[in-house]
Amino acid sequence: MKRRYKYILSFLLAIMLAVPGFAHAVKIDLVPYAGAYLTQVIGFTEEEASRFIPEVQEDGSVICRHPDHPEWVYSVYIDRETSQVTGVSPFDTGYLQSPGEKAFRALLRSVREKGLFSGWDEKAHQDLLQMMYDAEIMGSTSLVFAEDAAGAVYGLFESCYGPEFGWTKPLHELFQAVMDEYHLSREPVPFHRKGIRRGTVWQYSRRKDLTLFDGEIPEELAAAFSDPHLAGWDCTGGAMLTGESPFDDSDPYYSDSGLAAFEKGGRRQLVMLIRNSDGWQLTPLGENALYRNGDYRITYDNIRKSLAIEYRLGENEQASFYLDPVIWIDQSAECIISAYEHLDSATGKAVWIRVFSGAEPTWKQELGSRESTAKALFPYHLGLVPVEQFPVTEEEADQGHYPGVPDQYALVFGPQFRTAATSHSRSYGELNHGAIIPVLNILPGDPDEWIHTRLGTLEGYVVKGYTSIGGRMSDMSSLPTFAEAKKEIALKRGTGWLDGSVGTFPAGTRMHVVFESGDWLYVDIPSGKMDWVMDPDGTFGYVHKNDVEEMSVSRLIEWPE
Numbered sequence: 001m002k003r004r005y006k007y008i009l010s011f012l013l014a015i016m017l018a019v020p021g022f023a024h025a026v027k028i029d030l031v032p033y034a035g036a037y038l039t040q041v042i043g044f045t046e047e048e049a050s051r052f053i054p055e056v057q058e059d060g061s062v063i064c065r066h067p068d069h070p071e072w073v074y075s076v077y078i079d080r081e082t083s084q085v086t087g088v089s090p091f092d093t094g095y096l097q098s099p100g101e102k103a104f105r106a107l108l109r110s111v112r113e114k115g116l117f118s119g120w121d122e123k124a125h126q127d128l129l130q131m132m133y134d135a136e137i138m139g140s141t142s143l144v145f146a147e148d149a150a151g152a153v154y155g156l157f158e159s160c161y162g163p164e165f166g167w168t169k170p171l172h173e174l175f176q177a178v179m180d181e182y183h184l185s186r187e188p189v190p191f192h193r194k195g196i197r198r199g200t201v202w203q204y205s206r207r208k209d210l211t212l213f214d215g216e217i218p219e220e221l222a223a224a225f226s227d228p229h230l231a232g233w234d235c236t237g238g239a240m241l242t243g244e245s246p247f248d249d250s251d252p253y254y255s256d257s258g259l260a261a262f263e264k265g266g267r268r269q270l271v272m273l274i275r276n277s278d279g280w281q282l283t284p285l286g287e288n289a290l291y292r293n294g295d296y297r298i299t300y301d302n303i304r305k306s307l308a309i310e311y312r313l314g315e316n317e318q319a320s321f322y323l324d325p326v327i328w329i330d331q332s333a334e335c336i337i338s339a340y341e342h343l344d345s346a347t348g349k350a351v352w353i354r355v356f357s358g359a360e361p362t363w364k365q366e367l368g369s370r371e372s373t374a375k376a377l378f379p380y381h382l383g384l385v386p387v388e389q390f391p392v393t394e395e396e397a398d399q400g401h402y403p404g405v406p407d408q409y410a411l412v413f414g415p416q417f418r419t420a421a422t423s424h425s426r427s428y429g430e431l432n433h434g435a436i437i438p439v440l441n442i443l444p445g446d447p448d449e450w451i452h453t454r455l456g457t458l459e460g461y462v463v464k465g466y467t468s469i470g471g472r473m474s475d476m477s478s479l480p481t482f483a484e485a486k487k488e489i490a491l492k493r494g495t496g497w498l499d500g501s502v503g504t505f506p507a508g509t510r511m512h513v514v515f516e517s518g519d520w521l522y523v524d525i526p527s528g529k530m531d532w533v534m535d536p537d538g539t540f541g542y543v544h545k546n547d548v549e550e551m552s553v554s555r556l557i558e559w560p561e
Contacts, residue, residue, distance in 0.1 A: 354373070
């Protein structure tokens, strides 16, 4: 009967609070609702909640103290903005992936009932992972590879409350209380775990086998790593995800994939792994894909469902690149930079910089000095640009510098290349995203200014609003379009029969496609080695579409010599 009245009171309170201004006009006694908050929201049993000590504050809010831990204080109050009853938990870390304290306590209670931490073995490990999956709680990688009950307890807390550096003091105490309950002690986990470790993860709705290797090569990769390009290179470590089917045509992100690092004579290179029906295939990501100095490891972040390269910058500092190897339907492969993270466990400062995805950090976001997030306007294909150039602070990310763009040039985002500074003039064609044009001068316009430019023998004008002068990027930016000659080609000055040639180039010549004009492409053949940045001093001219084929970005990255 008491529970029935409690629900009736909660319902009536909700109706009263829905009336505008009611919460301000009437001082509500929240004590009767504090117990409901502790049971229905926090997940304590009614017996546990009845032991809490409520204290009414001057502002009408109520704090509830844990009987055995007076510093564990829950606050219940009326939100003046929404007129809703809300609360604050002493264990709240702001962890974005948190399932909520009620779900955590229910899981902890089930684990206790099943005795998983008391009789820890492989079955208990798998049972815990399955229970978390059923409860839609993402387990951390440390939980996936927990070797004992102490590691499992830590992995459970990390999965539900985020990185340890963000835990509150009461949460640390709760963790220790659980450890003491099972008479457990936790040893420091080394940065490197030599050997081969295997575990099972859920990549969204698909079960995957995860293999981490450090200083040792899994047998299934031995044949692939015998590639002549790797002769003299030693594999230092890597990670791979495999499933029943090596390739899913419906979504390339679900392909069996991985990363492996190699070193030789102080040099480092990263290799991408993709498995198809012919076995494991290697794609070079080159020497630009890894920091040239410092300790590092390749792992998998089961919370973010992403492979990661973690760098140890100091005793308490760690930086991570979150990466997604993909293979597209045309069999082109590339490794995408999803985000970068920097953590300082000593100061609690954390930085999260998004690149390709909209992924957010798993730790609490606040305005101020403790944590920050930003979006880096940076090429997201790993290996194209040295990772040393990646912005590692919020300020650097906001600057949005496009590496390699010369001064007095502009990056364009799809404007028409016109013969005069008016939208009514003839257009040579629409400039491809990522093309670079020299800024000869800027002319006034209505409503936008115009850039006077020249590409090869073509002189014309581009609306300034579709450009970024000085290499600054926008969210519209993308890589240039690349092509390769299928046969010997003659680069022409124009598309007419009588237009002369600016030069002849052999089959295999690579080029940037500047714009299309009917059956013709206006291209830029670099004066030196082909790079991802267009060469403003290259040779410009027209080539027929049938004489070239589009080239994937990944082919720009070649095996180190």
